[in-house]
Amino acid sequence: MAGKALQGVRVLELGSLIGAPFCGTLMAEFGADVIKVEDPEVGDMSRHLGQAVDGTGLMFASLGRNKRCVTLDLRRPEGQAVLARLAATCDVVIENFRPGTLAAWNLDYATLSKDHPRLVMAHVSGFGQTGPYRDRLAFDRIATAFSGQDFITGFPENPPTRPGGALADYITGMFCTIGVLVALHHRDHVSGRGQEIDLALYEGILRLAGSIEAFDLLGTVPQRMGNANPAIAPAETFRSRDGHWLSINGGTDNVWKRLLALMGREDLAVDARFATARARATHQAEVNAIVGAWTAGLDLEPLLDALERESVPAAKVNSIADVVADPHVQARGNVVRAVLASGREFLTSGVVPKLSETPGSIEFVAPALGAHTDVVLRELLGMSDADIGALRRERIV
Template sequence: MEAQTERLPLSGIRVLDIGTLIGGPFGASLLAEFGAEVIKVEQPGVGDPMRTLGGVYQGVGLYWLEFARNKKSITLNLREKEGQELLKRLVKVSDVLIENFRPGTLERWNLGYEELHALNPRLILARVSGFGQTGPYRDRYAFDRIATAFGGLTYVTGFPETPPVRPGFNVADYMAGIFNALAVMMALYHRDARQTGEGQVIDLALYEPIFRISALVQAYDKLGRVRERTGNVNPHIAPAETFQTRDGQWIVLIAGTDNIWRRLARAMGREELADDPRYATMTKRVEHMEELHRLIGEWVQTYNAEEVSQILEAAGVPATRMYSIADIFADPHYQARENLVEVETPQLGKIKMSGVIPKFSRTPGRIRWAGPDLGAHNEEIYQGLLGLSAETLAEYKSRGII
């Protein structure tokens, strides 16, 4: 299988993924899609909790098949000294180690950066934790929901009259994975392309990517402005709202420029609105947002979702129906873009997954295999890579080391 990675951007890079759930491992998943050899290290007999999240079918965790695709699974008890020694042997022949334990955990296992750096000065240690490796909150526990709240996202999500609402996806977890993958690639570039040969530590807190994209800092710093919940509207752009159609579906549209607003007014058969002093500029439209959205909502409700979507598309107004996963499966654009692909798995046969993104013209990423069974690659890694005998491997397994 590895021969298929020869032309991929990260071919020849070996990554040890010893994290759990999403924040650390998702970054490793992205690296694997573009050629990195990712060795997923899991607790013997237990495995990563991600194996059972997202629904189970015929005893197989459905989301695991996508989340851990292209990874090799080995089992290893890092709480035991012999397990720690085996990981150190893997570190010697690896480029990257990704973890997302609480700060100090690796150090308690005698696997801190000083020990690992001594074994392999080229190693990049990517550390994702709830609040980072430093600071007064470093020892606090955190999951995605904590990070979105602490990072400021939850506070501004929802409607003014309701409590803050959790985002519909694990935004903090997945964004941490994306930032982590980016950081690893930059560290590899520093080490290899610049020929420094130097490894380093990457320290990323789970809440930090959320805060990084919040766009709230300057308005509070200079204006004392605290952004509150505004529901589906954008406090800086109008019209931008969700509207219900005659057949009970929902569409979202946005007129982000004056020209688009004029096109929308024409599509509504209300060209006079474009020159109305209340709506002529973005500033004025924001001031009169409520009445403007009421007018648009009344117009939208005279059409079915498909009808109004066609009108808006023809007019050049950005709009779409609200898509459920069922809508996504039926949409031809998703098929044309290979956003949905069918993958053969040894566990369940063919199963649909989201496709690899972004698309490269010369070195596109690939799905080489689905998320593996627990310990599926023990023999390949321990015997093939580290040179353990079958007898030693069997002994370690009987003692719960592997």
Template structure:
């Protein structure tokens, strides 16, 4: 059986992916991007609900080809004892089990860390859940939105005076997936020294909280409660979004003293650099509203293309607020292969985000897009679980597998 993505830095690592939706499967996508062989277990019949999430065409999610790329699909009923037994056998041949069920589910199925470590001492079990595997609330259901709320990012997202807002993407799930990949990679490094596996416990709310900068200490030590401020960061200026003559929104970050002076030069207003209202970081923060008005009077006189050209020439960080069409057309995206167009089973080339980060010697790759449900069940069970033709027929008849 051909291994997928074998050129990447995780080539030779085999991952058994259990779970559904975003947090676990996105971690699986990244591991597969980096060359791991990812075997995705899905319930027979329906499969992962992500197959039908988001924008759907011809009965399939347009997201599915990306979040399941490079993976092998095994349709296996984990709610049946015989399906659990097959999964244990597969886990005995894997380096990593990645799961995002509610805590306690795997233990109830005989697939918890202790059970798996007894047959595979080097196994690394990576848990992704809303509230973690321990603590008084660990058994509660916890989706990404709840993790974003508890982690603090919802409170700080949106305009002042508005209700807490969503960022526009499933940021809590994605952050948890990133920490799951960090934890997996770190545990693999440690196992190379000790020979032993371990559990990696990622809680969505903790993944969000870990990125909340100094919000807790700001409150406890200084009584400052960081909240929603829209497109600005209080006390830091100029760093905002400004409108161009042709209606584009341009982000400009000129808050460092040297950069601010270059911005004044770009504007043809060198006197603003020495204006006592703006001549140091603290003064600009106090007078940010007035300064932003000065800047937008200038940006509103130029097209986005001309504006960005001038700012680039003067070494001022700036960028257009991109939409999907901008990403698809951008030369930097194209040059760094951040828009991939692999062909799906129906012959359609659908764009998807490229691989991050870039590896100079062992680059990752997208060799296949999201598979058909159960596309690899027979091959995987034959190779890794020793299921012969008779055993396969029996599993199919009893609804344990579908292929």
């Protein structure tokens, strides 16, 4: 992977499922040598969850891209010894075991960094390495509930709703990547030493919440509002005459005036209820009702054409079938073709973001369990075939 931005960075990934492994995926897409360590018997659970094709779990087909996969039984001293040697060859270790697990195996940062002070270690766990809840288990839906996200998601007449997709997991992976890159920069340009990164699964969503300040200063507790936005109107999901859904955001004053002209309702520009962004937010039920009545009188395509012509932000509410067929998505490389181990081609998400000089890429997807064990142990640790064979007979690898 010559010419990649992270070429020369080696990452040891001890993570499972999404939160920590997504950090490894992002780094691997941009050229880092990511070595994924899995249990010899079952591997990462992402291999076994959700749908599968030709024996390959499709979740792992996305998360396992560009990674070299090694099996190692970390619950046994022999496996721990091999892991410590591998860590000594790496810049970064990413892990999402329960807090204290690595310390019990003598694989914690304090131990590994004694002989490798440049090592960066990122910890992802449900509630972090410190605090009264550090020993609690959590998955994505626990994190979205704890962070307050579920409380504000959904319609007021319905129970709190979990956001679609593994939102907390993927956001955590992104924040973990930021932390690793910041730590590497500090090591290489400031201190010469590595450091630890501590990230709880709920913290990324909480950081993005944007509601703490208003609660503290004004006592505001956001409630479920469906698809509306408490600070912006019109900002809703509307229905067209032919039964399609579209989203419109006309919250700024300039966009609102253009939308009024398009609807033939310039008279509302001088109505005190709608004259400013803050006033419209206060009267958003009325604003959204006016816009909704207008969209209900037109079919989707003429609606979208008119909104685009007048520079009013809008989009059809797409299904995944709509997304992959969209010419803009295709032109941007947001979906690309890859190949499973069976030889079957399939569509997968493209690399994000796009770099002009050192773009990321998908070199391969979903290696078999332990596919790179022998080559990694030979290349990085100088092990012989006899050494590796002995580990395999003892089911260490």
